[in-house]
Amino acid sequence: MASLMDKISNFFSGNDTDTEGLHGLFIHELRGIYYTETQLVDALAELADASTTDEVRNGFLQHQQETRGQVERLERVFRSLNLHVDDMTCDAVDGLISDARTIISDTESGSLTRDAALIICGQKTEHHEIAVYGSLVTLARVLGYTEATQLLDQTLQEEKNADKKLTQLAESFINQRAAGESDRTTPYRNDNDDDITTDGGMLDPTYRRSQDATLGGMSGI
DSSP: OOOHHHHHHHHHHTOOOOHHHHHHHHHHHHHHHHHHHHHHHHHHHHHHHHOSSHHHHHHHHHHHHHHHHHHHHHHHHHHHTTOOOOOOOOHHHHHHHHHHHHHHHHSOTTOHHHHHHHHHHHHHHHHHHHHHHHHHHHHHHHHTOHHHHHHHHHHHHHHHHHHHHHHHHIIIIIHHHHHTGGGOSSOOOOTTSOSBOTTSOBOOGGGSOOTTOSOTTOOOO
16 A cells, blocks of 8 residues: 555656555645644644734734635535544644744733744745645646535635735734834834833834834735
């Protein structure tokens, strides 16, 4: 019996004609991504809580809601194949979540550098999901799982869109203002905070989040 790595290698080299083997590979990846999405529901809340700006915080919260829908969609995939909904530990996402927690502890609370780092963490996760969903869509199509193909492709497009929005958010103002943060004595402040620095001086107005900094038409990450 071929190992999992042999199945993966044979599939992508075009040498795998064993649909039973591909079915097993498909289920293996499906259970892994189901675990990933359920873990990310909680992880996205952690990223939102650690965020500095409302834009980044709301983006993670909106994507958390989208992720809940993706979990439900995966359950529909299981049911479409008459399979019991089940997960399987995915070391990749566990590592990404652990890395995000380290980033949070290593960056200053209230800084735009923190937000820039959280966006990077978010994109690392999106790239993992895009890779998995892309492979699942291909496998489902080869195996003739029409409904599963459509459902998985819907999530794949959502993940690609999420990655694009994270890039737009970073480039809108987060990265540029974070770049100058090392020269400032006061961390990022929300608009509700007093505009007074610890030494009695006025906070540089260019360092505050502009009310119109939110991306136009951004409905979620």
